[in-house]
Amino acid sequence: MNNAAVLNRRSFMVASLTGGVVLTLDASLTLAAAAPGAAPDVLNAFVRINADNTVTIGAKNPEIGQGVKVMLPMLIAEEMDLAWEQVRIEQTDADEKLYGPQVAGGSTATPRNWLPMRQVGAGARAMLVAAAAKQWGVDAGALTTARGAVLHKASGKSLTYASLGKAAAAEAAPDLAKVALKDPAKFTIIGQSKMGVDVPKIVKGEPLFGIDTRVPGMVHAAVMKCPAHGGTVASFDDAAVKAIPGVIAVIAVNSGFVPEGKTDTLLIVADSWWKASKAREKLVVKWDDAAVTGFSTAKYEKDAAALFAQTPQASLFKAGDADAALAKAAKVIKADYDYPFLAHASLEPQNCTALFKDGKLEIWVPSQNPGQGRAETAKLCGLSPDDLTIHLTRMGGGFGRRLMNDYMVIAGQAAKALPGKPVKVLYDRTDDFRHDFYRPAGWHRFTAGLDAGGALVALKNHFVTFGKDGKPIRAAQMAITEYPAPVVPNVDLDVSYMATNLATGWLRAPSSNAMSFVFQSFMDEVAEAAGIDLPELMRRTLGAPREIPGERVAFHTGRARAVIDAVCKNAGWKGRQKGRGFGFYFSHLGYFAEVVDIGVSDGVVKIDKVWMAGDVGSQIINPINALHQAQGAAIEGLGQAMIGQKLVQEMGAITAENFGDFALMRIDAVPREIAVEFLKTDFPPTGLGEPALPPVIPALANAIYATTGKRHRRLPLEMI
Known part of the structure; x- marks a missing residue:
């Protein structure tokens, strides 16, 4: 790479x-x-x-x-x-x-x-x-x-x-x-x-974030979007809104999600955001949404079941002859796994401030990908990218949400419609939940075969996800190198696609945050059938230290083995036992293995401690920050797994309104300790904002099974 x-x-x-x-x-x-x-x-x-x-x-x-x-x-x-x-x-x-x-x-x-x-x-x-x-x-x-x-x-x-x-x-x-x-x-x-x-500034509450932006003469814009994703504006009546003192304008714009020439977002601009927000109640809008209201959570479940009953639409990866190997296998293990759509739920809602003056656009924005935002905003504003000046502000969370720049695109068009006036666009919490770019849901049907010696000789996975024209939509991909596919002699990784109207995007450790759960949880089932624990099954299937080519990056079995051995040693792992679960994953060039210790009291699961060993190369540049990144990743992963993070869609629209519908981790649910060890190896340093997250999810699921005897094959996990 x-x-x-x-x-x-x-x-x-x-x-x-x-x-x-x-x-x-x-x-x-x-x-x-x-x-x-x-x-x-x-x-x-x-x-x-x-x-x-x-x-x-x-x-x-x-x-x-x-x-x-x-x-x-x-x-x-x-x-x-x-x-x-x-x-x-x-x-x-x-x-x-x-x-x-x-x-x-x-x-x-x-x-x-x-x-x-x-x-x-x-x-x-x-x-x-x-x-x-x-x-x-x-x-x-x-x-x-x-x-x-x-x-x-x-x-x-x-x-x-x-x-x-x-x-x-x-x-x-x-x-x-x-x-x-x-x-x-x-x-x-x-x-x-x-x-x-x-x-120091954060502790004092000093202005740093995009939401803190203040520009002289600034006006404020609240957004109004079609509840069903992909719906566009057919017509609107803004007479009652414009009659409200302090309201300046109502502007129809394109967020970048619908075809050019269409509008899908209405902006109510006023001298305060509160006035703009309240004025939305009087805006009469007719939406063109007939083509997007038929999508729902229930429909996806029904469609996934129907696709499992059919021949997969396409093959992602094939090695050997999985069907023949399964026919001869001493043991065959089958299981279905799935996970839901997820929101990014950043604490700072999406926002952007823009000023159009003398043919130039000046922008203050908390964007993870400002270069792409520049191109998109310039295009929809009819400007050259060089006509934009972009000031980066600190972000109050993003986790991939701010790789998408709809808020910049919207603010740029609003500012151009009101030249000389700085316009601050701010989503409220409901706007943010209902108009995110979601982590896609997915369904997996696994079959594995063991020989008489307990070796994994065959693996099949029919993956049902979202796609269009025979290709996955954004963030719905599965790599052909998902472990253990590269080290199993007979493999079939197949896929089938179904439609969705939802905007999708990358969530921290994209793809890996879901694939780790399904693959490592299923591998724990395979290990149990082989009469061993998951770390030992990993060691046997990894084999000798070597580098295996991948789609974009190589996978080193020796580095994987080293973090597995390190975390087992640190945690005092003694094989399959109550109260403990293990998970491993390689993503974003980082190798991480994790052990989760839990306790159960009155039927309630409480996470006690997380053990973590990671290899991100030869140098940890800023150790205290690396520690905090790894610990934060574990906490976020546990939040995705255990506290009910699941979005419901009805009539093409997401129903969540606030954190009561999509809870974040609270301090009383955080493990008392997250012990982290970094192995320094003779490889170039790599990042670690993401690779520490995926293994904790299957490690928790496997710990619950080891403790309660109940296997969880769906996220979020049932914690009681």
Whole structure:
């Protein structure tokens, strides 16, 4: 997998004049020198060196709580040889031409930026050293750096980075592919726990999030959408609404979910959001929704059962002859599993503020994927993408919801309809639940065969999901490399599709959060039939350490085995026993194995402790943040599994209104402890916002079975 941002010598050096000569490292870094006591040059780039020898580093990726706003600057600061107390961090705007990819999703920040950001810091350091060498008339190899200064040990001389900025600008840019990087043994920042830069402001309740945006002269917009997804506006009467004092306009727009030329969203714009929200009650709308009201939860269940009774529509993966192997198997195990649609349920509802002025659009938005939002908004507003300026705000949760940019698209059109007025679009909680991009539901029919020695020799899975034109809709895919398919000699992975009107999207650990439950829970059934526990079945099927090619990334059986062994050792696993369950999963380049300990009192299940072992490569960049990411992932996974998170659809519409209909984890349900161990291995560092989540769901399900004797094959789990 090669998705790293690539910087080369040609793009490294860019001529730039802003209040003097400055060194610009394109898509990476700007060094700006300022005279003592003067304000620093403020440039649209990664780094500026301030007059007091502090260094401001721009964090390019959207901050969603995953800690990237600190992690990426740590990489640059390490290779620049700064002391962490010298570092100041600012969120950059969205500008992929300048900064490269700016996405919060797929746990990609670390693999994409691990080398490029370090190379940027090292390249800047090399140019500063070269400038100092010329000033002193010595060889650059005789110089060292520390704490934002260049040192000449032989003479005892030193120069701060602030004093060298202008001279460094005259130096030739180094080849980033060849620039010397630090020996990890000499890291002073990477590998050390650093507090989130926004934490003090969050604790104080200071404005940081998109919902906090305030712009002079701002007006407010509430949204009104067809209850049935995909319905469009046939007509509306806004006379009563416009008669309300403070109401400014009613605007029909396209959210991007329906064909161009149609509108599916009405915006009531007023001088306060409360007025706009209340005015919706008087808006008379006729919806064109006849084609989308026939979808419901009951219909999906009926359609899935009918598809199971038919021949699968398509084959995803086939190896050997599964039917022949099953006919000869000593034991055959069969089970059906399913899981529901899920909402993202972020605490901060979707929002965006936009101002259209002089043919340009300025946007303040909490988006996980602002580049895509730029393209979509520009298209529906009839603008060039270069006409948009996007300011990134912190997000109050997203979990994949804010990879979709309907709120930006809507706000852009509203602002263009009201030039000169900043328009803030805000969904209320019901809007957010009923117009999400949901994790798709799915149904699985499994069959497995064991030989006389208890080895897994055959696996079949008929997967029923949602699709169109013979292809899955967004986020409804199943990988052909779902474990244990790559290591079983006879496999049939088949699929059948049915229709839905719902908008679907990626939910944290997309696909994996569902597939882990069905595959690892079924594997626990197979292990029991073989007379062993799940970890031992995993070890036997994994076989010798080796790398197995996949659709996009390879799967390493040795790394999988290592985390399984580690968590079993840490948890004192002694085979199948009451009160304990095990789960493993590989996703987003990370290998995680987890054990869940539970207790049952008066028929109520209480989670006591989660044990976790993970392998995300050779370096944990920010240990405290990594710990919190892993623990948070486990808590979120448990929430999906155990507390009734399930959406109901009737007449094409989702019925949930608030958290009473879709509960989040409460503190009294959280395990008393989540023990995490990271195995450091000789592989490039990868992300961990997602891979720690999937295994906890089957581990809990398997623990409930081990304790109560009741096998749960449907989410959410029945906890009593």
